[in-house]
Amino acid sequence: LGNHPIGTLARASFQSFNTGDPVEVSMCLNIVLETAYTNPLVVALPQVAAVNGEHAMPTAFLSIQSDESRHMANGYGTLMSVIQEHDNLPFLQESLDRHFWHQHQSMDTLVGVLSEYFAVERPWAYKDVWEEWVVDDFVGSYMSRLSPFGLKPPARLGEVARFVNDMHHSVAIALAAMWPLNFWRTDPMGPADYEWFENHYPGWTKSYGGLWDAFRDMSDPSSARILLQELPALPAFCQVCHVPCVVPSIHAPETRIVYGEGKKFAVCSEGCEWIFNLNPTIYSGCANWWERFDGMDLADVILA
Incomplete structure (x- = not known):
């Protein structure tokens, strides 16, 4: 996992869980990740597993969520102890904005891909789950209790x-x-998948159907081709969140170039550009996936 692009993304997301001062760590881990994002991950995602016949995951994850509730309370207590001092508000607001954007990049990618592209039966669309748990629950309920103290939604x-x-x-x-880099199998999409995606995300077939058609055609080893070879260029990885720079849409990425420590870096979005520019030194010193394996043959990267 550590040598896969997903591992690099995970490290970038997890670093803030244990680096920085205690309030900063609590804002990232207890408040943003555990209060805003563990419900989609630990409550909603097991629903997908259950309807697809996997019952071990719901059992484990719903047990974990009881522990997450305690962590949420820890974060709320920490926040309430410092938010009453008005001078702390600018720091808290910046910290909330920064960690919310970063955790969104990793968690919305993770749960969205797993729930919709690794399932045969899909009980819901991820955008609706996100609306319920992040917008209605976290912003509408949790954040509304903090507004009298001056803390605004992200x-x-x-x-x-x-x-x-x-x-x-x-x-x-x-x-x-x-896929040659992956440690899992990605199944081609079929007609039923296309119909589901089009119903829940109008325009999906036009945007992504052709790419999945090509992936299905090349899934036969006799084609001697992989989809990676058909892309006009290999995507950069964001220097902040390490998500591939194909967002929000692979057809209209919002990649930007930033400068730090005498070097140029790609970032995937305005949000990550803002985070990078707050402290270029932190992000300039982290090698992205392409840098780590620059000059190596693909076969050697696969075996690394």
Whole structure:
């Protein structure tokens, strides 16, 4: 996992769980990840497993969620102890905005891809689950109790909503295209899948159907081709979140170039550009996936 692009993405997401001062760590882990995002991951995703005949995952995850509830309370207590001092508000707001964007990039990608592209039966569309748990529950309920203290909902909530409608579709086909690197099998999409996606995400067939057609055709080893070879260029990986720079849509990525420590880096979005520019030194020193394996043969990368 550590040598796969998903491992690099996970490290970038998890680093803030244990680096920084205690309030910063609590904002990232207890408040943003565990309060906003473990419900889609630990409550909603097991529903997908259950309807597809996998019952071990719901048993384990729903047990985990009871522990997550305690962590949420820890975060709320920490936040309430510092938010009453008005001078702390600018720091808390920036921290919330920063971690909300970063965790959205990783968690919405992860849960969206797993729930819709690794399931035969799909009980819901991820965008609807995100609306329920992140917008209605976290922003509408949790954040509303903090508004009297001056803490506002994440500044890029509208941008996150726009990305949630598309980004996991783009990342799913990008991961399928790089299948020689993966430690899982991605099945081709069939007519029933196309119908489901089109019903829940109008325009999906036009945007992604042709790419999945090509993936299905090349899934036969006799074709001697992989979809990765058909792309006009290999996507960069964001220097902040390490998601492939194919978001929000593989057809209209919003990649930007930033500068730090005398080097140029690609970032996937305005949100990640903002985070990078807050502290370029932190992000300039982290090698992205292409840098780690630059100059190596694909076969050697697969075996690494």
